[in-house]
Amino acid sequence: MSQSSAAAAASGPATTNSSLHTPAPAAPHRTAPRSDWFTIPEPLRLVFKRFPLVTYAPNELPVRSPSNRELPVLYVFASDQDVLKGLPSYNPSCLKWQTFLKLAGVQFRIASSNNHASPTGALPFLIPSSSPSDAASQTPIPSNRLERFALEQGSEKLADAAGSKLDAYQALLDHRIRNAWLYTLYLSPGNASLLSQLYVEPCSTSTVVRTTILHKLRRAAEAEILQSIGAPRVPPTALCIGAEQAFEALSAGLGSDKWFFGNSRPGLFDAAVFAYTHLLLDDSLDWIDTRLRDSLLKFPALAEHRERLLSRCWGQARE
Incomplete structure (x- = not known):
């Protein structure tokens, strides 16, 4: 027997017991693809690849806006x-x-x-x-x-006012008077018709749409008042009392001067006060709940201040 044949006989057949105990080579381990919340599924990835996200420019002016404006x-x-x-x-x-x-x-x-x-x-x-x-x-x-x-x-030099006095008076407008205004126009049942005339009816002729708009306006006004006063509910009487106290403070601050802070010309704060006093005293607005208007009328200096600005800006002073 040749040396190679002897080696083959010694090793035995291919299916010997020793071969049964020898582990077969392990198959390569494949790691499953990891998925998480930030992985975009392949179909969506292909869609975005074809149609990438873009950031649009700000809205353009309405088509009806004139393209050539001689005046602002x-x-x-x-x-x-x-x-x-x-x-x-x-x-x-x-x-x-x-x-x-x-x-x-x-x-x-x-x-x-x-x-x-x-x-x-x-x-x-x-x-x-x-x-x-x-x-x-x-x-x-x-x-x-x-x-x-x-x-x-502008062509006119305006009065400049700053400091703690301006801040205090501005706070009266922004909180006490504004809160009372919001209640009077938006939440008072007596002025519901005026609110609808000014802000609801011009928007739509649909009853459903008007009802929705009215509800949203009232909710927004209520939320602003509650956030301002830090209370769980709107207190109508307290708001009116607070506004009257604010009118009293503004009237005392104006005193016998024509314009606030003793300026020789009206400024921004005069315009801010006029924005409320004029609307409360404007006869073209049909106020039914007149508590806020009545409070303002207790202070003639503010009513006269309103007349001066109305005459200066619109030439419509009522003597």
Whole structure:
């Protein structure tokens, strides 16, 4: 027997007992793909690869906006009839800036709008005068930049007031008087008809839509009041008392002067006060719940201040 044959015989057949106890080579281990919340499924990944996400530019102005504006346009809450006559807005925030621009000597016109149509989500906003070739001037100016715009573009030098006294008086407007205003117009049952006339009826003729808008307006007003006073419910009597105390403080601060802080010219704070006093005393607004108006009438200095500004800006003083 050859040496190779002997080796083969010694090793035995392929299926010996020793071969049964020898482990077969292990198959390569494959790690299952890991999945987590941040993994995009393959079908969606392919969709986004074909249609990538993009960031859109800010909304353009409405098509009806004139492309060639010789005058700046202030967009405010106002009826179409009042816009044609250039009358004061029926919204305090809008009226404040409408008045201030007039005091600053800025030539402008007003246009009727609403918060949904505003690029900033709130009124007022202003579109500067422009021409089609001036793309930069198409950018809206929100209310928090209107003071600077008026000071730069206006022809009149306005009074400047600052300091703790201004802050204290401004707080009276922003809290006590505004809270009472919100209750009086938005939540008082007696003035429901006026609220609907100003803010609801112009939006739609649908009863369902009007009801929804009215509900949202009232909820928003209630939420703002509650956040301001830190209470679980709206206290109508306390709000009216607080507003009357604020009117008393403002009247004492004005004293026998024509304008606040003893200035020789009216300024931004005068416009802010006028925005409330004018609307409460405006005979064209049909106030049924007159508690806030009656409180204001107890302080003739504020009523006279309103008449002076009305005459100065609109030439409609009622002697």
